[in-house]
Amino acid sequence: MAIKQDWKDTVQRGVTDARWDEYDNMVRQEFANYNCRFGVAANWLIGKAILWTESGGPDNPSWKTRPMQIGNPGDPGFGVLKDGKEGSQVIMEPSLFAAVKGGQVNVPGVNVRAGIAYLFTRMAKWAEKSIPDDKDRQTFTYTVVRNDSLWSIAQSNGTTVEELKKMNPAAAAGIKPGQKLNYHKAKMGLAIESWRAWQSAIIASRYNVGDPDYGAKLDYLLTSVFPQIHR
Secondary structure: OOOOOHHHHHHHHOOOHHHHHOHHHHEEEEEEEEHHHHHOOHHHHHHHHEEEEEEOOOOHHHHOOOOOOOOOOOOHHHHHHOOOOOOHHHHHOOHHHHHHHOOOOHHHHHHHHHOOOOOOOHHHEEEEEEOOOOOOOOEEEEEEOOOOHHHHHHHHHOOOOHHHHOOOOOHHHOOOOOOOOEEEEEEEEEEEEEEEEHHHHHHHHHHOOOOOOOOHHHHHHHHHHHOOHHH
């Protein structure tokens, strides 16, 4: 399906109208932060393309309230972020999580940051893994008693079977009374295993709801409009 010409004409205004670049610094900084934290290389212009596509530009009321549309009726992203689901609490910094949970998504700065957090949440590939407790890196020791299992030891000592096996490789084959096991505090939770390709079609399928032209719009902005601005 071809992108409508009136939409192309609208976004083309952004080439000469500096108001369309109002959130550039914020978007660039958020992408830089996530790229640094998670070792990815996502182009910040993807975030700008999503913002332009979602908001329709500075002449629309949403530009000054919900430019990324997080919190709109029918938007699944708000619920995911507010409840820390799908690994989003790993992605978001505590201050952003508090702002979203507190319902501040009508503040444009929060909305933009929330939209980018949701994007990174959806582009990550998650797996259930043993996650160390960064607040307590002390090494503990447990002495095995009769009828113990790695699972029961993990449950009663605030760690995981995976952590016990990692710290005590021989325990994977079995344990016996009197055996001493070292461990760190840990819990099972979602962790990023890898990342999806940062391609417009994939981004559209993961982020957007209901616009069949979404991927094509992102491509149009990234390949036809933004090169006129960001040389």
